[in-house]
Amino acid sequence: MITRILTTRFVSAALVVTAAAIAPTNGLAVEHGGPAPITVADLEAAQAGWCAALVAISKTHREGGDAKALAETVIDAAYNYAQAPVLFKPTLAHGKQTFRTTREGALAYFVGGNPAFPGDSGFALKPWAAARPVNAATYIEGNIGITMGHVVFTDTSGNETKVEKTWVFRRGEDGKLYIVLHKSTIPYSPSAK
């Protein structure tokens, strides 16, 4: 900042020595605080966590476990519903229930079985074997991190499904990332128009 000005306008040998001498240390430990800034690695870890959790719900369902209970745990750990409505538009949601701003709406989408959401058959109950994010771009500012790209789902027969997916995460006071926006859509196909 000022250093730049001095570099281009005022630097002398003496000043450079001075600059080298002013390292802000007194031999004592300096204490540093504040929330860790969000990194791209944090975003990738949160995405990988979401994908692994989806597969785990599916696998639990196939093996006769309590997929709904696991889905609730996943939603509470991954989405910001405890703090605010979440801007969640799941891939197959449509009509009057396109936007799932409540925890109940998210749960219905993942595991179905809620008469209030008759269109939901449970996206996470499909036979998913794997899911992987493929980012096109990210944006991080303050306490908010955003990703845009695809997620590729592979089912147990080896078939792949690719969706366009955008996530916005915030860091909670517990240090973890929570989803405040999740928009998932089927890619546009000109021929299908």
Next chain:
Amino acid sequence: MITRILTTRFVSAALVVTAAAIAPTNGLAVEHGGPAPITVADLEAAQAGWCAALVAISKTHREGGDAKALAETVIDAAYNYAQAPVLFKPTLAHGKQTFRTTREGALAYFVGGNPAFPGDSGFALKPWAAARPVNAATYIEGNIGITMGHVVFTDTSGNETKVEKTWVFRRGEDGKLYIVLHKSTIPYSPSAK
């Protein structure tokens, strides 16, 4: 996040393999954007810059240069006056002119000569040879970084003066740090009470 849950509750060998397979990459470059988060190194560089600039103003004055013009350049490069009033309480400012929320008040403090600020003789015109920050602690959150500690000034005779100093910086859209708060005070001495 979800990864943690899976680690403690659901991990199987299969899942670990899956986790390894979902690295978010497709061979294409992912584009990353957003303001760089403030780091402790950024704060230290800004502090070092302020100290070097003060010494440069003093040296310019001793050598017959235009100390006032340099002080203006320094203030514009280091303080946030172009965006907002600055919460600036210089070491020796007092009475009705304790707080220098305007650029004019900051300039008067550094180089004096402004009849509107009769108490100012020009702090930066004193014969400073060096200045070095000694941080006790820092705090960074969002676009704001804070330091608390001392600055030790050394004059050309080798005498040292230590002040307590707090800075709050913000990162401007140009990427540079700007001072939004600067409070400098003489340390409390019980015997002087």
Next chain:
Amino acid sequence: MITRILTTRFVSAALVVTAAAIAPTNGLAVEHGGPAPITVADLEAAQAGWCAALVAISKTHREGGDAKALAETVIDAAYNYAQAPVLFKPTLAHGKQTFRTTREGALAYFVGGNPAFPGDSGFALKPWAAARPVNAATYIEGNIGITMGHVVFTDTSGNETKVEKTWVFRRGEDGKLYIVLHKSTIPYSPSAK
């Protein structure tokens, strides 16, 4: 904060009087600074501005004006390309050109005519008469504001097209909102599957 504690635990008549007496004023004006927080009204104004601009580009095109020049002005005023790649997924973009992280890609989408983007015929050149946002939910944190909902486009024949649209805005240092993410998609239709 502490007030609450005192209210429930320590309040006496004397303390209430004290509380009334400590209004932080000394008769002088207190100066307040810092970026204005983003409000829902700011988000709505930015959305209305985007819609009006789209219609203006279309109208300019119909009337033989320079739609491309207007589109460039609109993109520079509304999108964050000057600061970072923008996470822009336009409604009809697809395949390898799904994501328009560059200003060039955004311009091609709006007005077409760029051989590097052969799939683009110019979305803003269609005969739009009106466009209106219909929000489902918003989220604001720090310097970031997010909307999710629909935009309804009306063409000059009165036909309506409804898309799902998500915007993420940041406030620039000039006080204006800029789009850092824009994802627009055709609603999912179960029957079209």
Next chain:
Amino acid sequence: MITRILTTRFVSAALVVTAAAIAPTNGLAVEHGGPAPITVADLEAAQAGWCAALVAISKTHREGGDAKALAETVIDAAYNYAQAPVLFKPTLAHGKQTFRTTREGALAYFVGGNPAFPGDSGFALKPWAAARPVNAATYIEGNIGITMGHVVFTDTSGNETKVEKTWVFRRGEDGKLYIVLHKSTIPYSPSAK
């Protein structure tokens, strides 16, 4: 934003009507989320709370109550020690114990009695009858709010003591403001130099 451009360059009667027609509503409630931005009123309330709490500790001490327990409650409710080291420089702290980055150091300053802080006699145990903040300026950005000015303390004999005081607050996830920096100093007096 774009609206401004249209106002100065493209506005016609038709467009103004359009603008009026695009209010983003569909008759359904729009859900809004996110942390409330910090306001000047929030800062004033937090300051008033701190002042009232100090007086309450003093009064509790005079009346034979458990001033230390109250001070602990106040510190936990008002300072950010649970999240990070606090940049706290109390008025009379000096020497090697100038900066109280730990909760223990803050408590010692307020109520004394800690052999590890031999210079502390308990600032809050002095016979305070009232305290009032007098702000010179504030600055708010993102999740951070800053005040600079004086606090005037009145003891039970009616004597006033004025200190210069700077606070930096953050909003916690519980919605309350917490002090991340507190620097309090005796005003500079030229004659006392």
